[in-house]
Amino acid sequence: MxxxxxxxxxxxxxxxxxxxxxxxxxxxxxxxxxxxxxxxxxxxxxxxxxxxxxxxxxxxxxxxxxxxxxxxxxxxxxxxxxxxxxxxxxxxxxxxxxxxxxxxxxxxxxxxxxxxxxxxxxxxxxxxxxxxxxxxxxxxxxxxxxxxxxxxxxxxxxxxxxxxxxxxxxxxxxxxxxxxxxxxxxxxxxxxxxxxxxxxxxxxxxxxxxxxxxxxxxKAIPMSTRAAEVTKTAENALRDLQIAAINELALYCEAMGINVYDVKAGVDSLKGEGITRALLYPGAGVGGHCLTKDTYHLERGVKMSPLKPDLPDNNSSIFVVARNINDFMPRHMFNLTVQGLKRAGKKPEGANVAILGWAFLNNSDDARNTPSEAYHDLLLKAGANVKVHDPHVENYPGVAILQDPLSVLRNSDAIAIMTGHDEYFKLNALTVKELAGSEQPVIIDGRNVVSPDEFIDSGFIYKGIGRGDKNMHPIRPLNPLECIAVGHHAGP
Incomplete structure (x- = not known):
């Protein structure tokens, strides 16, 4: 002192x-x-x-x-x-x-x-x-x-x-x-x-x-400077690890034809003293300023330490592995998009794709390290035509962000929901299909926003993260009566 x-x-x-x-x-x-x-x-x-x-x-x-x-x-x-x-x-x-x-x-x-x-x-x-x-x-x-x-x-x-x-x-x-x-x-x-x-x-x-x-x-919790620095990097690395766990589980569930949200509810139901198994939510990727880089601050801190941790030979940091899984999720959204377009008899090259959500977090304008950008770039590289809507993000370097959802949804072969903004929970399947103007438009839900059955019954090809129970659904084109009904909805 x-x-x-x-x-x-x-x-x-x-x-x-x-x-x-x-x-x-x-x-x-x-x-x-x-x-x-x-x-x-x-x-x-x-x-x-x-x-x-x-x-x-x-x-x-x-x-x-x-x-x-x-x-x-x-x-x-x-x-x-x-x-x-x-x-x-x-x-x-x-x-x-x-x-x-x-x-x-x-x-x-x-x-x-x-x-x-x-x-x-x-x-x-x-x-x-x-x-x-x-x-x-x-x-x-x-x-x-x-x-x-x-x-x-x-x-x-x-x-x-x-x-x-x-x-x-x-x-x-x-x-x-x-x-x-x-x-x-x-x-x-x-x-x-x-x-x-x-x-x-x-x-x-x-x-x-x-x-x-x-x-x-x-309350204020006192500790040493170094301990405070590790606390922040560790709590974000751990949260990133939790998200990676449910994301990888979601990929498993897709492969096994089951609904990851059923599994999540089942795991969450086990309660009792000493039991802490609550799962977070899977999604189209992790963005923001913190989780995308704090793991690396922690890893760098260990690298710079004069003493090295006692770990197994050829050990891969579970925190870095988690980071890689979460970084992969926009690529998985792209893969789902390609799969959906293929079911509709189309290729990504020349396809019109609408991205709903540029912010990394729902109801926010924070687009730092947004996973939407990685997905967007993969689409462009594949030759797709891309439009982006976000009600909160007004501009972003090198990307046109539109606030009018109708202009983004119109004439879309595929629609990808990347952010869980409140507005997207109100999407009406028949109206969106009318705007898309396609007999079999594809919807790729990266945040579990829409009802799969509503969109499938309206003639969509559905793909959703963790929705192995729906991702290979039978394709149901609209019957003539349903086609007439489409015109009675005015907005999305």
Missing amino acids: SERLKAILSKKGAIKKIGVVGMGYVGIPAAALFADSCAYDFVWGFQRNSPSSGYKIDLLNRGISPLKGKEPMLDSLLARVANAGKFACTSDFSNISKTDAVTISIQTPFLNKDDLEPDFRPLLEGLRSVGKHITEGSLVVLESTVTPGTTDGIAKQILEEESGLTAGEDFALAHAPERVMVGRLIQNIQEHDRIVGGIDDVSTQRAKELYSPILTKG
């Missing part, structure tokens, strides 16, 4: 002004909650004024969230704190000198997962910007998911070099990883326990002071 740092913080007093670096899915709700707390006087949101994200600054200063999709409580919270004069967003990082604590939430993707090299350039740039302006007694908290060893390694080094101060002596440093899911950002921050790992006891305690006022059901 540093008596010097302890004395500095005691003299400085309670945290009153906060800076949040990175106005994204983590930083925006955190800044709003900090600003809404009576424990704090003011919160700065720091955002680079770049061509791709500088637009957020004006929106946030007007109390408007730049995040699309359904995000309960966020819009009203932002409006309240902006109107109350407790929050402002800026690209001027010199204002960090006016804060008592700074949190950093910047993405940490991988340049190449095969050689375990992360792209820390944006994070390192953020650390340098923070380091230039922190003062004696500042608290710096790294919220970004990082390779274990980063906080008390390169992050500490940069902050010290830029500030001329010493971590643990002149300023406090901690890692408190975010644990949020798009669609429930505010709720997650308030209700989830907060892992807090300082580089020393004083830093840990200061970080606990920062987060405690915004926790409702959650």
